[in-house]
Amino acid sequence: MADTDYDVLILGGGSGGYACALRAAQLDLSVAVVEESKVGGTCLHQGCIPTKALLHAAEVADSARDSEVFGVRATFEGVDMAGVNAYKDGVVKRLFNGLTGLVRSRGVTVIEGRGRLTGPRQVAVGDTTYSARHVVLASGSYPRMLPGLEVDGERVITSEHALRLDRVPASVAVLGGGVIGCEFASVWRSFGADVTIVEALPRLIAGEDEASSKALQRAFTKRGITVRTDTSFESVKHTEDGVALTLADGSVLEAEVLLVAVGRGPRTEGLGYDEQGVAMERGFVLTDERCRTNLDGVRAVGDIVPGLQLAHRGFAQGIFVAEDIAGLDPRPIDEVGIPRVTYTAPEVASVGLDETAARAAYGEDGIETLTYDLGGNGKSQILKTQGFVKLIRRTDGPVVGIHLVGDRVGELVGQAQLIHGWEGYPEDVAPLVHAHPTQHEALGEAHLALAGKPLHTHS
Numbered sequence: 001m002a003d004t005d006y007d008v009l010i011l012g013g014g015s016g017g018y019a020c021a022l023r024a025a026q027l028d029l030s031v032a033v034v035e036e037s038k039v040g041g042t043c044l045h046q047g048c049i050p051t052k053a054l055l056h057a058a059e060v061a062d063s064a065r066d067s068e069v070f071g072v073r074a075t076f077e078g079v080d081m082a083g084v085n086a087y088k089d090g091v092v093k094r095l096f097n098g099l100t101g102l103v104r105s106r107g108v109t110v111i112e113g114r115g116r117l118t119g120p121r122q123v124a125v126g127d128t129t130y131s132a133r134h135v136v137l138a139s140g141s142y143p144r145m146l147p148g149l150e151v152d153g154e155r156v157i158t159s160e161h162a163l164r165l166d167r168v169p170a171s172v173a174v175l176g177g178g179v180i181g182c183e184f185a186s187v188w189r190s191f192g193a194d195v196t197i198v199e200a201l202p203r204l205i206a207g208e209d210e211a212s213s214k215a216l217q218r219a220f221t222k223r224g225i226t227v228r229t230d231t232s233f234e235s236v237k238h239t240e241d242g243v244a245l246t247l248a249d250g251s252v253l254e255a256e257v258l259l260v261a262v263g264r265g266p267r268t269e270g271l272g273y274d275e276q277g278v279a280m281e282r283g284f285v286l287t288d289e290r291c292r293t294n295l296d297g298v299r300a301v302g303d304i305v306p307g308l309q310l311a312h313r314g315f316a317q318g319i320f321v322a323e324d325i326a327g328l329d330p331r332p333i334d335e336v337g338i339p340r341v342t343y344t345a346p347e348v349a350s351v352g353l354d355e356t357a358a359r360a361a362y363g364e365d366g367i368e369t370l371t372y373d374l375g376g377n378g379k380s381q382i383l384k385t386q387g388f389v390k391l392i393r394r395t396d397g398p399v400v401g402i403h404l405v406g407d408r409v410g411e412l413v414g415q416a417q418l419i420h421g422w423e424g425y426p427e428d429v430a431p432l433v434h435a436h437p438t439q440h441e442a443l444g445e446a447h448l449a450l451a452g453k454p455l456h457t458h459s
């Protein structure tokens with residue numbers, strides 16, 4: 001028999017789980033979260049926040065190194081990883097304290113321990129079984145491995161170890177040119193390491209528009225990062241002072257450290273999902289657009305659900321589920337409208353369809369594209385960054401994709417998202433007045449040009 005009853009019982013207190021808990025509690029539902037580690041999950045403790053702190057420290061290092069470009073004399077004497085880690089951990093700690101305070105003040109019960117789904121509306125933690133009207137699965141993801149790879153946390157590492165390194169390695173091989181691999185490559189290069197990315201696919205960040213991938217690869221190459229696309233990994237062995245990777249083309253790559261960043265798998269094994277008959281595919285939990293699994297009273301959110309593995313998607317799903325359970329009839333999440341940012345130097349950001357997907361959806365003649373070079377944007381010139389705004393619209397219709405490359409363009413994605421989400425026509429966006437000088441003006445200029453009224457571009 002169940003010992004405790006809740007309206008909502010959430011398995012996992014990461015982005016998806018805690019957002020669901022906070023919103024459900026706000027809606028006067030009784031809520032418990034089962035968490036075996038720390039509320040905040042991957043995003044707060046091993047993902048978004050600590051990596052972005054490292055990336056900011058990397059930007060500071062670049063500013064110091066390149067200060068003369070701006071006429072400022074400063075000497076870059078290297079990176080003190082103890083100091084960088086203290087700064088990063090301080091950011092995480094402050095946010096964690098804030099979050100735990102919030103969870104407490106909303107009256108959410110946190111049940112510490114490893115949970116297991118033991119019935120459609122039941123979760124067991126140790127010897128205690130908890131029941132609820134609704135169970136929400138939010139157990140997150142783990143770093144995937146390739147056959148022949150064994151992580152030792154020293155020479156062969158995952159992103160979790162990479163966040164705790166107490167030194168800048170002299171050389172790093174990054175296996176996987178997705179978002180996580182590229183972000184760490186960017187950090188380490190700024191910190192002075194010799195970096196090589198090995199990617200099996202033909203391009204970096206393959207989920208992005210091809211033009212963005214190519215621009216990032218060009219920028220990385222210019223920064224001295226070696227990018228080896230179309231290159232598969234065969235095996236790795238330890239050397240005296242690091243690792244030696246054998247690649248499919250027969251070449252050998254030596255490095256002090258190998259970061260394995262080949263994607264993240266859903267954390268769904270051994271949690272009772274299978275036994276209870278939750279419908280899954282390749283380990284991911286299948287849901288409908290209302291985040292409902294095939295079992296009555298069981299929902300799922302976040303990285304365990306197929307789709308973009310992003311914290312803000314998890315937040316949005318968690319909030320959606322809480323509101324749906326409370327009977328508010330929220331609108332299902334528009335997955336295509338979820339913004340994406342890769343926080344490398346330069347940044348890559350996007351919302352909506354890439355050009356290939358747009359052509360597939362609307363036909364070769366069904367779309368128009370326009371690329372506005374940041375060379376014409378005052379603020380980008382001040383920042384000395386290169387990149388572009390690329391727009392994709394349906395012919396005589398709304399904008400269906402916005403792709404951005406350049407330092408700090410991640411901050412533009414909010415406006416891009418509004419344009420996309422509200423199905424803006426370039427003709428509607430063109431008259432908007434943007435503050436000068438900002439990078440937002442580049443978005444405005446691109447829409448002016450696509451609406452046939454280019455201002456600072458040649459028609």
Ligand SMILES: Cc1cc2nc3c(=O)[nH]c(=O)nc-3n(C[C@H](O)[C@H](O)[C@H](O)COP(=O)(O)OP(=O)(O)OC[C@H]3O[C@@H](n4cnc5c(N)ncnc54)[C@H](O)[C@@H]3O)c2cc1C
Pocket residue numbers: 011012013014015016017034035036037038039040041042043044046047048049051052113114115116138139140141159180267271301302303304309310311312313314
């Ligand atoms: C290096 C890195 C950088 C990232 N950067 C970004 C970024 O910049 N922006 C972005 O949007 N996303 C980023 N992400 C992705 C983001 O972290 C995830 O999409 C997000 O955390 C997923 O949320 P979630 O709730 O599904 O799972 P998680 O955050 O992983 O939370 C799951 C929680 O469930 C707990 N749990 C699991 N199983 C059990 C169990 N049986 N019992 C009890 N508790 C359990 C875990 O301890 C964990 O706390 C990054 C990820 C990584 C690894």
